[in-house]
Amino acid sequence: MNARFVLALLLALAPLASKADDKKDNPIGKEMKGMNADFKQLKKQIGDPAQKDSSLKLIADMKKHAKTARGLTPDNAAKIPEADRTKWMDAYKKKMDDLLGEYDKLESAVSDGKTDEAKTLLGDVLNVKRQGHEEFNKEEK
Numbered sequence: 001m002n003a004r005f006v007l008a009l010l011l012a013l014a015p016l017a018s019k020a021d022d023k024k025d026n027p028i029g030k031e032m033k034g035m036n037a038d039f040k041q042l043k044k045q046i047g048d049p050a051q052k053d054s055s056l057k058l059i060a061d062m063k064k065h066a067k068t069a070r071g072l073t074p075d076n077a078a079k080i081p082e083a084d085r086t087k088w089m090d091a092y093k094k095k096m097d098d099l100l101g102e103y104d105k106l107e108s109a110v111s112d113g114k115t116d117e118a119k120t121l122l123g124d125v126l127n128v129k130r131q132g133h134e135e136f137n138k139e140e141k
């Protein structure tokens with residue numbers, strides 16, 4: 001295989017690679033990945049009162065991601081019959097509001113130094129996540 005042939009092969013395959021990326025990097029996916037990274041870090045440090053400020057920053061970032069995701073349309077919306085789609089999108093937004101409500105509670109608990117309560121609330125966040133994925137993102141649970 002000479003270099004020219006390898007180059008031609010790479011150029012021919014490039015569109016396939018970018019198609020795969022499009023699927024993965026849909027706008028909600030980006031917000032979700034951001035929330036996921038914050039959540040993992042928060043779980044590690046939530047019991048440490050010395051990291052309170054940093055924990056509050058992580059929660060603020062999670063809220064930002066959830067608010068952005070609330071305004072976007074999941075890929076799965078395309079599979080819902082048109083007549084039901086508005087109702088489906090309202091339910092999606094409502095579930096995201098539930099998540100934001102949990103983040104508010106989490107923020108108050110961390111702010112008040114109630115670390116045990118904050119740990120319990122992390123479990124509640126995961127429940128809302130599970131419900132959200134069950135209903136709106138069947139591929140990711």
Ligand code: HEM
Nearest residue numbers: 024026028029032035036074075095096099129132136137
């Ligand atoms: C802490 C809470 C949550 C976390 C950490 C989380 C995390 C994730 C992750 C890692 C993905 C895969 C992203 C990818 O690979 O591109 C994803 C996708 C998705 N999540 Fe969540 N999620 C959470 C809550 C929710 C909630 C409450 C809902 C619905 C109201 C939701 C709806 C979705 C949807 C629809 C997708 C697929 C993206 C699309 O269709 O465009 N998630 N989530």
